[in-house]
Amino acid sequence: MSKKILAVDDDPDIIVFVKTVLEENGYEPLIARNGESGLIMARAEKPSLILLDVLMPKQSGIRMYRELKSDPELKDIPVIILSGIAKRTFLRSQEALTEFGDEPVPDPSAYIEKPVDPRELAETIARFVK
């Protein structure tokens, strides 16, 4: 049975692209278009890995990430961040949230800046998928 990988992104182009890469590499793609439905799907399906976009409206990507890492049932699922913002900007945003009283969260397993190379994506997934 192929491993399930959840991709969360509001950009339809990214979705088609990622779906194709996943299928080409023998994974079963699950799709969500925002953080809220992404969390629902993650809880329901317990995927082997999550691909997450953090530049979605209402910060839903960042919030979903914090939810994932604070939920004991979900925190061990490896997360690869796909993003249009630089890694240090993302990490700084996490620090900012921490300053406001939340628990610090661990860094993502990997961080890939767009544009995403299909081979790099496949190799990174292979490295971390459970």
Add this chain to the structure above:
Amino acid sequence: MMENRLLLIDDEEAILRVLSISLRHEGYVVFTALNGKEALQVFERENPGIVLTDLKMPGMDGLQVLRRIKEINPDTEVIVITGHGDMDSAIDALRYGASDFINKPVRDEALRIALDRAREKRELRRQLQAYTTDLEQMCRLATEEVRRKSEFQDKLITSSNDGVVATDERGLIILFNPGAEKIFGYSRREIVEKVGFEEIYPEDVAEEFRSGFRRKRDKRGWGWKEVSIRGKGGEAVPVRFSGTLLYEGEKVIGSVGFFQDLREIKRLQRELVQSERLAAIGQTVARLAHYIKNILTGLQGGMYVVNIGLDKDDMDKLKAGWTMVQRNIGRVSDLVMDLLTYSKEREPEYRECYPNQIAEDVCELMEVKAAQNQIALVRDFDSAIGRVSMDPGAVHRCLLNLVSNAIDACLFDLSENKSWKVSVRTGREGENAVSFQVTDNGAGMTADVKKKLFSAFFSTKGGKGTGLGLLVTHKLVQENGGRIEVESEPGKGSTFTLHFPYRREDGGGSGSEPLAAKEH
């Protein structure tokens, strides 16, 4: 202390003895001499302030003694004792500088009076001298002070960066400091005492002074204003100018003008504007590059999927990939069109069209995205609007931008449990305009954001906005002689209203000037 040292000269010893005892009794320190020669020796040694001498003496007589004493110390008070009835001698003595004369026999009373007078005179003279010396000293100090102050002021005026130009009451320039030389381009030598203010002041400044001089009424100081000086070389120098007439009481004694060289400030201002503009351009270019990079990403992704489809002979993948490519080419095209629209002067292209249909087209285009995000897209078109002559391309572009923004406003809205709605309404306005209204109940805007709405390349959408949308909309509306209004409340939503004038179908006039000038 008054002088109390006295020299007594008489050839009769008895008189010497009697007088000196009497005088000593009065408190005087008395020196005596029996003849002129001895008297002079004592005088030179003791330098008494008062001398009392008998006129008739053998050898050197009193007159000679008097004259000698006056040579040695002219301040000495000399009283001569004259013989009974000998007026001529007395007069001679007075002429030679004696202070007084007493007749023989010497009476106490007369002697005392004469001595008192002599002493007072001496004291007065001493005080006068002290006073005069003091006065001379003070005068010297005061002159020094004035000179120092004057030099200081000279230095002030000379070293001032500002130009200082002073004239006398006729307008002839009498002061022209280095600052003025720099501003006007003339040297002191060319101007001072040679040229009147009329010849170098700009006309409006000259007029101020002229009217001040003419009226000879109180014109004390007028405030800074910016003028342009035409320098010697012909170049225009921007300055700030202030001036005043100078008065002595009611009388005009001259004038002064102060000129601040603004060249440096203006240059810095220009540099600032330029660097701000460059910074704005830099930001804009960065944002556009980012936006284009996103499109490229989409294209590359599309190409990847198309290639997989070709490799695997998978029609579905091929179609999906090709759709991505097409979509992104569309985005490039839209961006380019927007940039061109923004940067070029456009003439509206009037065509027969149906505003309601344009609105419907826009709604159809945005339907899918709205539905995907649970946003209701509501149409409310005024059926009374039929066919009119407008620029349908412009209307379409503006409406599309507004509806797209409205949907984004709902997407970005942080409120929970809201059922989002975007409504598009058309309506007739009088005889010659159509209004398009787009309302959303999304995030809304603060007053701050509202202010910046139509300013260059401002976007609230982070990486996804170019900031071009409303800019282009605003420009198109203006080019078509229309109006755009915005109302918004943070958390509640926004309403954008476009007013587009049109010409009637029969080609008749409309209410707005730019259109009236055109031939359809």
